[in-house]
Amino acid sequence: MIKPGNKNLITDVEGIQVGNAHDAEVFTGVTAVIPERSAVGGVDVRGGGPGTRETEVLRPDCLVDRVDGIVLSGGSVFGLESAAGATSALHHMKRGYQLKNLTIPIVPSAVLFDLANDGNKDWGDIPPYRDLGRQAVENISDTFELGNIGAGYGAAAGTIKGGLGSASAVSDDGVQVGAVIAVNPVGSVLIPGTPNFWAWPLEQNGEFGGLGAPDLAEDISLEAISSGRLMENTTIGVVATNVTLNKAQAQRVAIMAQDGYARAIRPVHTPMDGDTIFTLSTERKSLDIPEPLALARIGAIAADCVARAVARAVYNAESLGNLPGYHAKFKKT
Numbered sequence: 001m002i003k004p005g006n007k008n009l010i011t012d013v014e015g016i017q018v019g020n021a022h023d024a025e026v027f028t029g030v031t032a033v034i035p036e037r038s039a040v041g042g043v044d045v046r047g048g049g050p051g052t053r054e055t056e057v058l059r060p061d062c063l064v065d066r067v068d069g070i071v072l073s074g075g076s077v078f079g080l081e082s083a084a085g086a087t088s089a090l091h092h093m094k095r096g097y098q099l100k101n102l103t104i105p106i107v108p109s110a111v112l113f114d115l116a117n118d119g120n121k122d123w124g125d126i127p128p129y130r131d132l133g134r135q136a137v138e139n140i141s142d143t144f145e146l147g148n149i150g151a152g153y154g155a156a157a158g159t160i161k162g163g164l165g166s167a168s169a170v171s172d173d174g175v176q177v178g179a180v181i182a183v184n185p186v187g188s189v190l191i192p193g194t195p196n197f198w199a200w201p202l203e204q205n206g207e208f209g210g211l212g213a214p215d216l217a218e219d220i221s222l223e224a225i226s227s228g229r230l231m232e233n234t235t236i237g238v239v240a241t242n243v244t245l246n247k248a249q250a251q252r253v254a255i256m257a258q259d260g261y262a263r264a265i266r267p268v269h270t271p272m273d274g275d276t277i278f279t280l281s282t283e284r285k286s287l288d289i290p291e292p293l294a295l296a297r298i299g300a301i302a303a304d305c306v307a308r309a310v311a312r313a314v315y316n317a318e319s320l321g322n323l324p325g326y327h328a329k330f331k332k333t
Contacts, residue, residue: 002175002301004204005168010178011142012168013240015039015282018142018180020150020164021135023128027119027320028074030082030129031150031164032136033180033238033280034090038066038097040281042250043108046258046268047234047275051076053083054108055276060248064106068096070238070278071109071133072151072182078127079111085133093137110276112184112234114154118321147316147325151182151236157265157314158188161323165313167207167305174242174285177298179257179305181237183313186272187265190314192221195330197315199264199307207308208315234274235261237309239302245281249295254279256299260306277306 005012015036022029043058057064071086073079087105090096096105115121136150144150144166152164162185168178183189189197196214197203203210239257254277261268261275269275279302288294319325 002169002171005170005176007143008168008207009143009166010168010180010238010240012170013176013178013282014242014284016240016280017140018144019136019139020144021132021139022149022153023132025120026123026128027117027154028114029150029153030132030136031072031180031182032069032086032133032140034069034137034140035280035282038068040065040245040247040250040283041067041108042247042254042279043276044251044254044258045276047273048271049234050274050276051080051111052109052276053080054106057106058108058247060251065247067108068105069107069137070280071107072236073109073111073129074114074151074154075127075129076111076113076115079129080109081127082129082133083107083109085130086137089134089137108278110236112151112155112182112236113232114184116232117154117156117323119154146312148318148320152313155182155184156323157183157185160314160329161317161320161325163313163317165309167308167312169301169305175298176242177239177301177305179237179239179302179309181235181306181309181313183235183310184233185235185265185268186233186270187267189265189310197311198266199311202304202307204308208311233272235265236276237306238278238280239306240280240282241298242282242284243298244283244285244287250279250281252295253299253302257302257306260303261310264307264310
């Protein structure tokens with residue numbers, strides 16, 4: 001049997017912690033996903049407008065096989081500086097690749113576009129992201145809030161407030177999988193004309209309102225995009241598992257996990273989005289045999305966690321600036 005973990009967060013995966021930081025004036029933030037010890041990493045990039053750092057190092061044919069953290073950030077190109085702050089914080093903690101008495105943290109990252117929200121972007125010569133990245137690492141914990149927090153602080157989901165979401169799934173045989181997602185797509189997470197989420201069939205224990213299937217009086221609109229926020233998008237996230245994976249297997253899990261975006265957002269992977277998913281393996285449990293079937297199982301669970309995390313991000317987000325939160329737009333259930 002597979003069910004959500006005790007916290008229903010990515011931190012239900014043994015060895016994973018998450019830290020968040022935000023700037024309430026700029027309307028932006030950073031999320032750091034930090035393993036207790038360096039973890040095998042993978043990545044899959046599907047969107048047409050990605051903003052990333054050190055994703056090439058995660059290719060299976062590259063030298064480094066473990067990473068010390070993953071950073072998700074608002075701020076578009078400016079947000080890439082958040083990884084520098086996180087790297088400095090991890091270096092100070094003596095966490096990283098050891099070479100000739102040096103500590104070199106490996107911290108891949110991805111950014112979303114939240115520059116056009118109502119926050120004050122007049123930050124002068126020094127954007128806030130380096131400091132936010134450092135703060136996010138210093139704030140790591142095994143529990144965190146959802147919605148307007150971290151990399152999801154200034155995010156939008158189509159025409160309503162986006163945010164940061166997380167979900168987990170654990171099995172009776174000890175497999176642990178979780179996801180944390182910063183949701184800022186051009187597409188919608190809601191079925192047109194309803195308060196119901198596209199991810200409704202995957203909902204667990206009423207985690208995003210328990211509305212279930214929509215009661216449709218007429219056919220669903222086939223119009224895919226109703227947002228006026230074109231070119232201001234991207235959904236980014238991390239999936240983690242306690243199962244031992246190599247880099248190629250971690251990449252396959254990331255590829256499968258992207259299906260969670262497709263189940264929860266319509267449309268997705270557009271030219272305006274930079275949709276990216278990282279994978280972390282904490283290597284606490286052996287991969288079952290036969291390997292392909294076990295790997296497919298982990299990827300399928302990861303995709304479900306991603307879809308649930310996307311819906312939870314929006315469900316928990318509060319209104320910010322001119323963007324209404326889910327509960328401001330629909331009666332709270």
